[in-house]
Amino acid sequence: MTGHAGGVAARPPKPGRSLVLPVGTFLFLVLTWASISEEFGIGLVSRLSTSVPIFLARGPETLAALLRPNWGFLPQTVEPMLETFRMAVIASVIGCGVALPVAFLASRVTAPNLAIFLADRGILSVVRAIPDFLYALVFVFAVGIGPLPGIAALILFNIGVVAKLQSETVDGVDVGPIEAARASGAGRLQTIRWAVLPQVLPHYVAYSLYTFELNIRASTVLGIVGAGGIGRLLFREYKFFNWSNVSVIVVELFLFVFVIELVSIILRRRLV
Amino acid sequence: MIRFENASVTYRGGVHALKDLTLEIPDGQMMVIVGLSGAGKSTLIRAINGLVPPTEGDVIVDGISVRKASAKQLRVLRSRIGMIFQTFNLVKRTSVLNNVLMGRLHTTGTVRSLLGWYKPADVEIAMQALERVDIVEKAYARASNLSGGQQQRVGIARALAQEPSILLADEPVASLDPPTSHVIMRDLQRINRELGITTVVNLHFLDLAKLYGERIIGLRAGELVYDGPGAQADEHVFRDIYGRSLSAADVMGEDAAPAVAL
Numbered sequence: 001m002t003g004h005a006g007g008v009a010a011r012p013p014k015p016g017r018s019l020v021l022p023v024g025t026f027l028f029l030v031l032t033w034a035s036i037s038e039e040f041g042i043g044l045v046s047r048l049s050t051s052v053p054i055f056l057a058r059g060p061e062t063l064a065a066l067l068r069p070n071w072g073f074l075p076q077t078v079e080p081m082l083e084t085f086r087m088a089v090i091a092s093v094i095g096c097g098v099a100l101p102v103a104f105l106a107s108r109v110t111a112p113n114l115a116i117f118l119a120d121r122g123i124l125s126v127v128r129a130i131p132d133f134l135y136a137l138v139f140v141f142a143v144g145i146g147p148l149p150g151i152a153a154l155i156l157f158n159i160g161v162v163a164k165l166q167s168e169t170v171d172g173v174d175v176g177p178i179e180a181a182r183a184s185g186a187g188r189l190q191t192i193r194w195a196v197l198p199q200v201l202p203h204y205v206a207y208s209l210y211t212f213e214l215n216i217r218a219s220t221v222l223g224i225v226g227a228g229g230i231g232r233l234l235f236r237e238y239k240f241f242n243w244s245n246v247s248v249i250v251v252e253l254f255l256f257v258f259v260i261e262l263v264s265i266i267l268r269r270r271l272v
Numbered sequence: 273m274i275r276f277e278n279a280s281v282t283y284r285g286g287v288h289a290l291k292d293l294t295l296e297i298p299d300g301q302m303m304v305i306v307g308l309s310g311a312g313k314s315t316l317i318r319a320i321n322g323l324v325p326p327t328e329g330d331v332i333v334d335g336i337s338v339r340k341a342s343a344k345q346l347r348v349l350r351s352r353i354g355m356i357f358q359t360f361n362l363v364k365r366t367s368v369l370n371n372v373l374m375g376r377l378h379t380t381g382t383v384r385s386l387l388g389w390y391k392p393a394d395v396e397i398a399m400q401a402l403e404r405v406d407i408v409e410k411a412y413a414r415a416s417n418l419s420g421g422q423q424q425r426v427g428i429a430r431a432l433a434q435e436p437s438i439l440l441a442d443e444p445v446a447s448l449d450p451p452t453s454h455v456i457m458r459d460l461q462r463i464n465r466e467l468g469i470t471t472v473v474n475l476h477f478l479d480l481a482k483l484y485g486e487r488i489i490g491l492r493a494g495e496l497v498y499d500g501p502g503a504q505a506d507e508h509v510f511r512d513i514y515g516r517s518l519s520a521a522d523v524m525g526e527d528a529a530p531a532v533a534l
């Protein structure tokens with residue numbers, strides 16, 4: 001190289017300090033504090049010593065029932081299972097549909113101004129802070145028992161999850177095409193549609209399928225609070241210790257999630 | 273016509289990237305800007321389409337003031353100015369044709385463009401733009417599957433699809449190898465001559481500048497230090513612009529280039 005008059009330049013100081021030590025110390029202290037309480041850690045050991053024998057006595061019987069699904073129970077599960085499926089489909093379509101524009105408004109790259117960006121981010125963190133079964137409780141209280149409050153709860157849950165993940169994906173897009181679109185005289189919506197959306201579409205599909213899967217699983221909890229779906233039946237059979245019936249539902253849920261995973265893999269391979 | 277009237281650009285943070293520049297670029301001219309890194313070449317180019325509006329003075333493009341234009345006027349102005357980038361700036365995950373059709377967004381309604389429902393006439397314009405840079409056979413290929421030179425030709429086609437009267441190119445060949453650089457520069461030259469599109473190009477290789485620049489301007493620290501025909505720019509001129517002696521790194525110097533003496 002030429003032009004470096006006066007020899008070697010001074011090396012810059014290392015920026016900032018490593019976080020490994022303070023964070024590590026903090027985690028260690030929290031773990032210690034958590035362990036010396038009654039229920040966890042040390043307390044847990046003494047508790048296990050009493051509960052394990054009880055479990056060992058009852059366990060084999062329960063396990064055997066779980067491993068012997070009562071297929072005669074299957075017809076009874078069809079209707080609530082379909083209800084769970086329909087709830088998840090409706091909640092995913094609406095929730096993920098709303099989440100897409102919300103995500104664009106919650107990313108600095110695509111938000112029209114700082115105020116909208118901050119407002120959107122704020123609302124989203126509130127929406128996400130409330131757990132889905134709490135939404136379900138509130139909606140059951142408001143509109144009564146049935147799938148409707150369940151769907152409403154799942155929609156809010158889906159908006160919270162998908163909009164957050166998607167807006168962070170939008171934050172990371174290549175801004176080159178955005179500049180090119182702007183330089184060509186394209187409008188804001190047109191720029192998002194053609195310079196941003198193609199970059200983030202595969203992620204969006206993956207997030208949407210993932211929340212659909214979460215919705216199927218959430219139905220077990222939602223049913224308990226009266227918000228429709230397979231959960232009500234599952235909870236009833238559990239209360240009567242009908243483990244062979246519980247097992248049928250668990251197998252069905254497993255197959256469900258498995259099929260969604262397969263579809264997700266196939267779709268992603270085509271889109272990426 | 274593009275006219276800089278005592279135009280200055282000061283970035284936030286206080287860098288004076290362009291200082292009191294007065295310059296006229298007549299219609300149909302192929303003008304090359306040279307200067308050291310940081311001299312303000314990109315800033316000058318971006319001032320023309322208002323991506324970096326002048327903070328003092330003004331830039332007048334086809335009678336419209338870049339500084340005073342409303343958001344709407346600026347969009348109309350930009351639609352008449354095609355831009356080509358060093359890193360191509362294509363959307364890699366979509367087809368070549370979709371990329372070129374971005375050049376038609378400015379005349380496409382919002383609903384139509386959201387649905388991707390371009391008018392057949394616009395698709396035809398995009399196809400012709402691809403034909404002009406000889407890459408129409410890749411129309412339905414994914415942009416990411418193209419080589420650098422091919423991607424830059426798609427970038428040119430996207431700009432041409434706007435049917436612009438001005439073409440801006442910010443270091444269009446800086447990411448390409450020498451033979452490909454000449455292909456791209458010849459494309460730009462041909463477009464400039466055949467379509468009469470005013471073309472402003474940043475180049476950092478002096479032999480390329482001399483070969484393709486009908487006119488060369490030199491910038492140093494945001495100021496105009498040279499303005500003259502490309503044919504007359506010799507070693508002394510470039511040494512003046514750079515404020516230092518030239519080295520092998522300042523020329524592309526590849527056999528594929530038609531011989532130029534510097």
Ligand SMILES: Nc1ncnc2c1ncn2[C@@H]1O[C@H](COP(=O)(O)OP(=O)(O)OP(=O)(O)O)[C@@H](O)[C@H]1O
Pocket residue numbers: 283284285287288289307308309310311312313314315316476
């Ligand atoms: N967005 C920005 N914010 C602040 N300063 C900037 C910005 N863009 C450029 N500058 C500064 O303005 C000056 C001119 O930059 P410009 O990009 O126009 O130079 P250039 O001639 O294109 O250089 P290069 O050959 O490296 O591309 C430089 O000092 C640069 O650091």
Ligand SMILES: [Mg+2]
Pocket residue numbers: 313314315442443
């Ligand atoms: Mg530059």
